[in-house]
Amino acid sequence: MALAAGDRIPDIALNTPTPDGPKPVQTAEVLGSGTVVLFGVPGAFTPACSDTHLPGFVLRAEELKAKGVDTVACTSVNDAFVLNAWADARNVDGTVTMLADGSADFAKAAGLDMDGSKFGLGIRSKRYAAVIKDGVVQWIGVEDVPSTVEASSVETVLQQL
Template sequence: MTISIGDRLPEVMLKKASPEGAEDIRTVDFFAGRKVVMIGVPGAFTPTCSNDHVPGFAENYDAIRARGVDAIAVLAVNDHHVMGAWARFTGAENKLVFLADGNGVFTRALGLETDMSERGLGARCRRFSMVVEDGIVKELNIEEARGQAITSGAARILEQL
């Protein structure tokens, strides 16, 4: 079952990519008492994720933060090494928090897993964006079309904040 507005995020352990390496992050702690915009992407370094989705949030970082958001997080079913390299590649490492869901546990718990095996990518995260307040989903945007970041893009989140 897919997570919905009003639901509490599941409690799992993720890895936060940082210049110092990986840090274990419990979702319950990361989202507690904060307003967070989280985006989910099919994979680091993939075209739409790298050229559109993440850059849109990095470019609108100040505008999003000005609307009371404490953090912007990017989630992908990749390991923390890949997420760290992607953070550096995008130049957004000091703006966005890159969260690795290496085994897809959080993605499955959200009900947002998609099978991209036919494209050689295996189990991945559907493209989405959400606004989370104190662990509760307040807004949820799931992208239906592949290769686009419109429904889940920064402009949509800015409209919702």
């Protein structure tokens, strides 16, 4: 069953890139306090993720903060080294907390995993965005088509805040 409004986010161990290498973090620690915008992508460096989804949240991070968002985070079924390279390539500069879900543990626990095998990707995260307050989902938008960025776009999230 997919994560829905009113659900508490699953507490899963992930990794976040740091200058000293990957750092283990718990989702309850990173996403469980204050107002958080979490968005999930099928994969770093994939077209819609790199060209539209991540850049939208980076470019409009100040607008999100002005609406009371404490943390903007991105999860992807990639390792922390790939997410670090992707953040560098897309000039994230700390505006988005990058969360590596290398084995899709969070995606599976949230019911937001998908089989991307027909695209050569294996198990990945669905594309989504959620507004979370103190660890509880307030709103979530999940894309029906992985290459689409509409229900999970920064514009849609801003309308929900």
